[in-house]
Amino acid sequence: MIAGSVLKHLSLEKYQSIFEKEEVDMEAFLMLDKNDLCELGITHTDSQRQILSAISDLSSNNVCVLCMSTL
Numbered sequence: 001m002i003a004g005s006v007l008k009h010l011s012l013e014k015y016q017s018i019f020e021k022e023e024v025d026m027e028a029f030l031m032l033d034k035n036d037l038c039e040l041g042i043t044h045t046d047s048q049r050q051i052l053s054a055i056s057d058l059s060s061n062n063v064c065v066l067c068m069s070t071l
Contacts (some may be wrong), residue, residue, distance in 0.1 A: 006058070010050045014043055023063040031058055 003026055004016050018040050019029065032040075032055060037048050 007051075008052050009063060012047055012050060015040075015047070015051075018042065030055055 003019055003024060004013075006029075007013055007016050007019070022040060024040075032051070034048055034052065037043075037051060042048060042051065046065075
């Protein structure tokens with residue numbers, strides 16, 4: 001799961017089980033916004049910022065910046 005690799009890179013592995021439980025695949029992960037993160041129970045502002053920034057980078061095809069070393 002690439003989303004799990006992203007979370008690991010961000011040191012936010014504690015949220016991986018939430019994404020697995022809700023069956024959030026990479027396509028869905030890339031479409032998440034702040035409201036979605038809140039609904040998933042990710043309410044910590046810094047964690048939200050990190051995840052949303054990673055989503056932005058991935059959506060801009062900056063994948064190598066985030067997770068090439070973990071793929």
